[in-house]
Amino acid sequence: MEIDRKLFNEKADLLKLIAHPIRLCILKGLIENGENNVTFMQNCLDVPQSTVSQHLSKLRTAGIIEDNRKGNEVYYKIKNDEVINIIKLLFN
Numbered sequence: 001m002e003i004d005r006k007l008f009n010e011k012a013d014l015l016k017l018i019a020h021p022i023r024l025c026i027l028k029g030l031i032e033n034g035e036n037n038v039t040f041m042q043n044c045l046d047v048p049q050s051t052v053s054q055h056l057s058k059l060r061t062a063g064i065i066e067d068n069r070k071g072n073e074v075y076y077k078i079k080n081d082e083v084i085n086i087i088k089l090l091f092n
Contacts, residue, residue: 017062018083022047023055027064027078027087035068035077 018024025045030036038056042049056076059065066079078084 014062014082015086017058017064018086020055022051023059024087024090026052026055026059027083028091030065030076030078031084031087035075037073037075039073041076 018027022045026041029041029044033040038049038052041052041056045052056065056067060067060076064078064080064083065076067074067076069075
């Protein structure tokens with residue numbers, strides 16, 4: 001059996017990215033509550049808005065979430081099905 005090192009590296013990088021407690025909480029909240037904005041997440045997480053925004057930026061850059069502007073608000077949702085499956089597996 002040949003090991004696909006590139007695939008293993010990609011999966012490890014994904015796991016490292018979502019392994020932060022705040023990012024796990026953001027992702028779990030997006031699965032449970034659907035598309036939401038930073039204010040909603042900030043209130044649920046009880047952390048400063050800047051902290052939530054930093055973590056959202058990392059998730060967005062990695063292609064895990066996407067944003068959608070509605071008026072003055074930006075709403076986020078998960079666009080990576082693999083991450084959805086991992087989060088559900090961890091918390092169900």
